[in-house]
């Protein structure tokens with residue numbers, strides 16, 4: 112197995128639950144203060160897999176260069192997988208290798224307003240992006256989780272809707288909530304992230320039903336049923 116990408120070693124500083132099925136993992140390392148990336152960026156984490164290492168993609172929740180700390184928030188989903196198992200089992204002082212941050216979505220600073228929508232996995236990059244906006248920015252949005260216990264806390268929260276036991280794939284609950292959002296005037300930018308079918312349906316709704324231009328929609332599909340290692344490329 113070869114890894115051409117730049118990578119660096121970190122140590123798990125601490126692990127704690129931030130919601131019923133969402134675990135924050137704080138990583139520290141000498142390379143961390145030097146990392147440069149834009150809000151919404153992600154890293155590949157090399158977690159233990161069945162046959163050596165598996166590569167799994169996680170958004171950067173927070174970066175505190177002064178403390179050499181990078182924090183991730185990882186959904187503990189029922190289907191399981193090496194990323195999920197690592198998040199459940201890792202403990203302080205474990206070592207883990209990360210690949211340098213990359214970005215798929217980031218903020219459009221010129222937009223009149225910013226719309227955020229996604230499931231609980233999408234809420235990680237989207238709330239990190241929302242936190243990077245100036246206080247005066249106009250923000251709307253909605254996130255979706257199974258129930259109130261799974262809502263992820265944030266300093267500047269947005270509303271959540273609940274899908275209950277329904278599938279997060281192609282979520283009708285989130286679609287309806289975005290359809291009902293009251294939009295501010297002007298040309299907005301929309302940021303959507305989470306299950307891939309939901310992202311596709313949200314994008315279509317925003318273009319056909321809410322007057323967004325395709326180029327104003329920044330979409331980051333993050334997982335899809337039955338596709339292990341989504342977005343990580345080849346092992």
Ligand SMILES: Cc1cc2nc3c(=O)[nH]c(=O)nc-3n(C[C@H](O)[C@H](O)[C@H](O)COP(=O)(O)OP(=O)(O)OC[C@H]3O[C@@H](n4cnc5c(N)ncnc54)[C@H](O)[C@@H]3O)c2cc1C
Nearest residue numbers: 170186188190192193194195235333335336337339340342
């Ligand atoms: C750019 C990007 C950023 C991401 N950021 C985050 C993040 O910040 N936090 C986060 O939790 N995830 C994030 N993800 C999603 C995460 O990378 C995947 O969910 C990952 O594949 C999970 O790894 P795993 O080893 O647990 O499961 P895998 O081995 O990848 O998959 C095993 C099975 O679990 C299913 N599965 C995977 N994720 C979920 C889920 N959330 N709910 C239900 N079933 C699932 C798969 O479809 C598959 O059937 C991101 C993905 C991308 C592409």
